[in-house]
Amino acid sequence: MKDQKSGSMTVSQNGKQSKGNSKHIPMKSTQLMKLFQDELKDIYWAEKALTKAIPKMKKNATSTDLVDALENHLEETHEQIERLVKVFASIDKKPIAEKCDAMEGLIKEADGIMEECEEGPMCDAGIISASQKIEHYEIASYGTLRQFAETLGLKEAVSLLETTLKEEKAADQKLTKVATKAVNVEATKEKV
Numbered sequence: 001m002k003d004q005k006s007g008s009m010t011v012s013q014n015g016k017q018s019k020g021n022s023k024h025i026p027m028k029s030t031q032l033m034k035l036f037q038d039e040l041k042d043i044y045w046a047e048k049a050l051t052k053a054i055p056k057m058k059k060n061a062t063s064t065d066l067v068d069a070l071e072n073h074l075e076e077t078h079e080q081i082e083r084l085v086k087v088f089a090s091i092d093k094k095p096i097a098e099k100c101d102a103m104e105g106l107i108k109e110a111d112g113i114m115e116e117c118e119e120g121p122m123c124d125a126g127i128i129s130a131s132q133k134i135e136h137y138e139i140a141s142y143g144t145l146r147q148f149a150e151t152l153g154l155k156e157a158v159s160l161l162e163t164t165l166k167e168e169k170a171a172d173q174k175l176t177k178v179a180t181k182a183v184n185v186e187a188t189k190e191k192v
Ligand SMILES: [Fe+2]
Pocket: 047, 077, 080, 138, 168
């Protein structure tokens, strides 16, 4: 009913006859493009923030596997930033970072964990937990961006975003392996 009156959700206004009973309007590409750019700015800020946050985590980590995983992901993060610059360039835009509140919160949570725990397996488990939350946020962001790019027909952006999405998933899996291999086993030995 609302749809029929407001015309906000259907195309049956303006005297135009819609074919069949179409209730779904594709989002205008200009709106989707704006959303795409906003999300890009958001993840660009997030990745930059991570280049400062990951070294802190690395400093507080004890397990060599975890240190290696963080070191490796720091290198990847620098490459991901370069890749984002290319995505901006592919749509003729300069790279702009806009503060990502979600990532800021996730990094704060990681800081809090590291402040509260002493170095060792428990702290490692906390760092892994915080890192995986970060990875999952990134996976969600890049998955969305990749889909937007595909819908918008931005082939170069799709390819670049897909590469990073795979890296983020692999980083998440690596953290799971580190956790299951050693850290969590050690953590259970510690008295709380
Ligand atoms: Fe990343």
